[in-house]
Amino acid sequence: MARAGLTMDRLARAGAELADEVGFEQVTVSALARRFDVKVASLYSHLKSSHDLKTKIAMLALEELADRAGEALAGRAGKDALTALANVYRDYARQHPGRYAAAQFRLDPKSAAASAGGRHAQMTRAILRGYDLTEPDQTHAVRLLGSVFHGYVSLEMGGGFSHSAPDTEETWTRVLDALDALLRNWPAP
Amino acid sequence: MARAGLTMDRLARAGAELADEVGFEQVTVSALARRFDVKVASLYSHLKSSHDLKTKIAMLALEELADRAGEALAGRAGKDALTALANVYRDYARQHPGRYAAAQFRLDPKSAAASAGGRHAQMTRAILRGYDLTEPDQTHAVRLLGSVFHGYVSLEMGGGFSHSAPDTEETWTRVLDALDALLRNWPAP
DNA sequence: GCGGGTTTCCTAAATCTATTAGGAAGATGC
C-alpha cells in the first residue's frame, strides 16, 4: 500500500483550508480523510481526536494571525499601528473566515499556553506605547481593543450590522478614529 | 401510549436549559429526547431538524435578553443606562452561558427578521439619546457599543483575559467609563 | 542488501447522531 505521507502539520493545514471552504464547524475527521483519499481510521495515527484536530487548526490560525500582525506592526506607531493591527484581524477574517472562526476556538489551558495567544496580547500592548497610558489603564485598554476588534469583526461577519446605511466600511474607520481619540484622552478613574 | 405533551415551546425551553448545562454546541436532538424520556424520532413531529432546534433556542435567548434589557433601561439615561444595558449582557452570559452562546447563533434572514434582534439594536440606540450624537455617528456608535459588549463578554468568558491583574471586574467598570467619556466627546470626522 | 523494529495505513466493528417512512394509539370535533 502506498503511503499518503500524512503528518499532523499537513492535516492541520488541510483542515484550515477545509474550514475556509465549508466553515470551521463542518471540519470533520471524515471530511479530512476524504480529502487525502485515505480511510478515516488512518488519521488516528496522527491525531488523538476530532477535538485535537480542531485545536491544531486553531493554533495554526493563531500563529498565522500573529505573524501577519507582527509584519503589519513593524515600523508603525500610534494611530497608524492601531489601524494596521485592526485591519489585520478584519482582513484575515474576511479572507479566511474558517480560520478566523478556528482562532476563536476555546483552547484548553495547556494548548492556550503553547499558542500564539500571548503574542497577540503583546502586540496589542505594543500599540499602546504610542499613547500615554500606564498600568493598570494599559491593561484595561488592551482588553478594550481586543474586545472591539473581535466584537466588530464577529458581528460584521455574522451579519449583525444588517445592510443599512452607513456602510460598515465607513463605520470601521470612524470606530478606529474614536478609539484613537479615546486612547489619546483616556479618562482618569 | 401515554403522551409526553411536547411542544416546540417546551422543547426550546428545555434545549436552553440543556445548553446552559452542557454548552450550546452539545445540544442535540438525541439529548433532548432523552431528557423528555421519549424516542428521538418523536421530536421530529415538532421540529424540522437539529438546525431548527438551535434556531428556536437562539430566538428564545434573544427574547429573554431583550426583555431583561428593556427592564434594565426603564427610567435610566446617560451613563446609568449604558452601564445597565452592558451589565444585562454580561450578567446574562454568566448566568446562562449556553443561552448566551445560542444568542450568537447565526440565524437565517427569515428567522433573524422574526427575532428580537431588532429590539436589541433599538435599545442600544436608545442609550445614545442621552448623548449628543446625530446620524451617521449614532449608527457608528451603536455598532461600536455592540462590538464592545459582545467582544468583551465573549473574550472574558473564553478566558481570553487570563487571570492576571487587574481583575476583569475592574476593567469592566473602566471600560464603561471610557465608553461614556468617548460618547460624550465623540470625535468629529 | 537484509532482518528487526517502528510507523502508517488498512479492515472491522461499536457507538452515537440525524433523519425519513410508515403505523398505531390518543385526542378532538361533530
Next chain:
DNA sequence: GCATCTTCCTAATAGATTTAGGAAACCCGC
C-alpha cells in the same frame, strides 16, 4: 361514536467518532 388529526412509536438508512488488531512500508544498523 366515528372520522380525523396529532403525537408518539418501531424500523431503517446514513454519516461521524473512535478503538482494536493486522499487514505492508519505511528506516537503521549491520
